[in-house]
Amino acid sequence: MSNWNALWKFGGILLLAYVIVRGFGTPLQPGLVEASPNRLAPGHAVLELTAVGQPFAQEGATPEGFTLVLRSGQDLIATQLTAVGPHGVSAAALIPDQVPSPALDAFLFTPESGTLFLGNAFFIEGAGIGPVPESFATTAPEDTAPQLGFSFPYQPNIIESIRNLLWHVPMWFAMFFVMGIGFVASLGQLRTGDARWDHRAEAAVRTGLVFGLLGLATGSLWARWTWGAWWVSDPQLNGALVTVLLYTGYLILRAAMGDDERVGRLAAVYNVFAFVMLVILLMVLPRYTESLHPGKDGNPGFNSYDLDNSLRAVFYPAVIGWGALCYWMYTLRLRMNRLEHRLLTK
Amino acid sequence: MQGGFHNAIRTAKTVAALEWRLEWRQGHQLASVGLFALSSVYVAFQAASRDVSPGAWTAMLWLVYLFSGFTAVGRLFDRERSSTRRYLQWTANPLGLMLGKLIHAILTTTALSAIVLCGFLLFLGWPGSDGHNVTLVILAAWLGGLSMTTTLVFVTAVASQIQTGGNTLGAILGLPLLLPQLILATRMTAGALQGTPWPMLSEIPLFLIALSAGTSVIACILFPYIWRA
Numbered sequence: 001m002s003n004w005n006a007l008w009k010f011g012g013i014l015l016l017a018y019v020i021v022r023g024f025g026t027p028l029q030p031g032l033v034e035a036s037p038n039r040l041a042p043g044h045a046v047l048e049l050t051a052v053g054q055p056f057a058q059e060g061a062t063p064e065g066f067t068l069v070l071r072s073g074q075d076l077i078a079t080q081l082t083a084v085g086p087h088g089v090s091a092a093a094l095i096p097d098q099v100p101s102p103a104l105d106a107f108l109f110t111p112e113s114g115t116l117f118l119g120n121a122f123f124i125e126g127a128g129i130g131p132v133p134e135s136f137a138t139t140a141p142e143d144t145a146p147q148l149g150f151s152f153p154y155q156p157n158i159i160e161s162i163r164n165l166l167w168h169v170p171m172w173f174a175m176f177f178v179m180g181i182g183f184v185a186s187l188g189q190l191r192t193g194d195a196r197w198d199h200r201a202e203a204a205v206r207t208g209l210v211f212g213l214l215g216l217a218t219g220s221l222w223a224r225w226t227w228g229a230w231w232v233s234d235p236q237l238n239g240a241l242v243t244v245l246l247y248t249g250y251l252i253l254r255a256a257m258g259d260d261e262r263v264g265r266l267a268a269v270y271n272v273f274a275f276v277m278l279v280i281l282l283m284v285l286p287r288y289t290e291s292l293h294p295g296k297d298g299n300p301g302f303n304s305y306d307l308d309n310s311l312r313a314v315f316y317p318a319v320i321g322w323g324a325l326c327y328w329m330y331t332l333r334l335r336m337n338r339l340e341h342r343l344l345t346k
Numbered sequence: 347m348q349g350g351f352h353n354a355i356r357t358a359k360t361v362a363a364l365e366w367r368l369e370w371r372q373g374h375q376l377a378s379v380g381l382f383a384l385s386s387v388y389v390a391f392q393a394a395s396r397d398v399s400p401g402a403w404t405a406m407l408w409l410v411y412l413f414s415g416f417t418a419v420g421r422l423f424d425r426e427r428s429s430t431r432r433y434l435q436w437t438a439n440p441l442g443l444m445l446g447k448l449i450h451a452i453l454t455t456t457a458l459s460a461i462v463l464c465g466f467l468l469f470l471g472w473p474g475s476d477g478h479n480v481t482l483v484i485l486a487a488w489l490g491g492l493s494m495t496t497t498l499v500f501v502t503a504v505a506s507q508i509q510t511g512g513n514t515l516g517a518i519l520g521l522p523l524l525l526p527q528l529i530l531a532t533r534m535t536a537g538a539l540q541g542t543p544w545p546m547l548s549e550i551p552l553f554l555i556a557l558s559a560g561t562s563v564i565a566c567i568l569f570p571y572i573w574r575a
Contacts, residue, residue, distance in 0.1 A: 249523075
C-alpha cells in the first residue's frame with residue numbers, strides 16, 4: 001500500500017516535469033502572421049510576409065521549391081519569390097487592375113512545412129471588379145505533406161499561447177475533480193453526521209479553491225493575449241468567477257461559525273448547494289448561451305486542438321499530473337485537519 | 347410518504363398564512379421595506395440626469411430591487427432564532443416550513459417589484475421612447491425577482507443558524523449566488539427597453555424559471571438538515 005502511495009505521487013511529479021519540458025520545449029509549427037504592405041495598387045508590387053514558429057527554410061536559402069500564390073475570390077494570382085528566410089519571404093508581384101474581390105489571401109507552399117495560409121493578407125485599392133485576366137492567373141502547385149516532427153499546431157491569434165492549454169484546462173479539471181470529492185464527502189456528512197466526512201469536505205474545498213484561482217489567473221492571461229482584455233463579460237467567465245466566490249463563501253461561513261458544533265452539518269448543506277450551482281454555472285448555462293470561450297456555442301472549431309496528436313501526447317499527461325498533484329495537496333490538508341481535530345478534542 | 351407530503355402542504359399553507367397575517371399586524375416591517383425601496387428610487391431619480399439611458403435605468407432598477415430584496419428576505423427567519431424555534435422544531439414539518447417561507451417570500455417580492463417598478467415609472471418614466479416592450483420589462487422584473495428570492499431564502503436559512511452577525515453573512519453569501527440571476531435579468535430588462543425582438547430574448551425567461559425551480563428544489567431537499575441541526 002505504501003509502495004502504491006509513493007508511486008502515484010512520484011508518477012504525478014514525473015508527468016508534470018515531462019509536461020513542463022515538453023510544453024515549453026516543443027517548437028510551434030510555422031504560420032504566417034503578417035503581410036506588408038497591407039494596401040496594394042494595380043501594377044508592380046513588392047510583398048513581404050512574416051512568419052512565426054519553427055523556421056521553414058535555412059538562412060539565405062534559395063526560393064526553389066517555394067511558391068507564393070494570392071487568392072482573390074476563387075481566382076489565383078501568380079507571384080515571383082525573390083528571397084526566402086527562416087521566418088519570412090519576399091516576393092514581386094504584378095497586381096491586376098481587375099479582381100473578383102479586393103481582399104487577397106496568401107498561400108505559401110513550402111517543400112517541408114506544408115502550405116501556410118494567411119487570410120485577408122492584402123487589400124487592393126483602385127482595381128475594378130471582374131475575373132483576374134488570363135496573363136496574371138496561375139494554378140496552385142501540389143500540396144506537400146508536412147515533415148515537421150514533434151511540434152504544436154499553429155492557430156491564428158493563439159500562436160505560442162497554445163501552451164497554456166497544458167495549464168489552464170487541467171487546472172479546472174483538477175478543481176472539478178476535488179470539488180467532486182468535497183460534494184461526496186458533504187453528502188456523507190449529511191447521511192452519517194460523522195466529523196471525518198467534514199474534514200474531507202473542508203480539505204477538498206480549500207484545495208479546489210487554490211486550483212480555481214490558478215485557473216482564473218491562467219485564463220485571464222490567455223484572455224489578455226487572445227481577446228485583448230484581462231476580463232470580458234462572458235457566460236463561462238461569469239460562471240467561473242461566481243464559482244470561486246461561492247466557495248470563498250463556504251470558507252467564510254465556516255470561519256463565521258467558529259467552533260459551533262453545527263459547523264459540519266451547515267457547511268455540508270452549503271457545499272452541496274454550491275456544487276449543484278457549480279455544475280449549472282460552468283457546465284450547463286454556458287453551453288446554451290453565446291460565448292467567446294472555446295468548446296462553447298460561439299467558438300466550436302477550437303476543439304480541433306484536442307484532436308492534434310502532438311498536443312494530445314502532452315495534454316493527457318498534464319491532466320493526470322495536475323490531478324495527482326491536486327489530490328496530493330488534498331491528502332496533506334486532510335491530514336492537517338485530522339491532526340487539528342485530534343489536538344482540539346483530546 | 348403520502349401522509350408526509352400532505353402534512354407538508356398543510357404546514358406550508360399554515361406558515362404562509364401566518365407569516366402574511368403577522369406582516370399585516372406588525373405593519374412597520376412591510377412598511378419599512380416599502381419605504382427603503384421608494385427612498386432608494388428617489389435617490390436614483392435625484393442622482394440621474396433628466397434623460398436616462400436604458401442601460402442606466404436597468405442598472406438603477408436592479409440595484410434598488412436587489413437591496414430591497416435583501417432587506418425583505420433577510421429577516422425571513424428572524425422569528426425562528428428565538429424560543430419559537432424550539433416549539434416549531436417539535437411541531438412543524440421542515441419541508442412544509444420551507445415551502446411556506448418560499449411562498450411568503452415570493453409574494454413579498456412580487457409586491458416589492460410592483461412598488462419599485464411603479465416608483466421608477468413615477469419618477470423616471472420609461473427610458474428610450476420607441477420600441478420598448480412594457481410587458482417584457484414587467485416579466486423580467488418579476489422573474490428576476492423570483493429567482494433572486496428563491497436563492498435568498500436558502501442563503502438566509504443557512505445564515506440564520508449563526509448566532510452573531512447572521513444578517514451580514516446572509517448578504518455576503520448571497521451576493522455571489524445572485525450574480526447569474528442578475529446578469530440574466532438585467533440583460534432581459536435592457537433588451538426589452540431597447541426593443542430587442544422577443545425571439546432573441548425568449549430563452550432568458552426559461553433560464554430564470556429553471557434557476558428558480560432548481561434552487562427551490564435544492565433548498566427544500568437541504569432545509570431539513572439545517573433545521574434538525
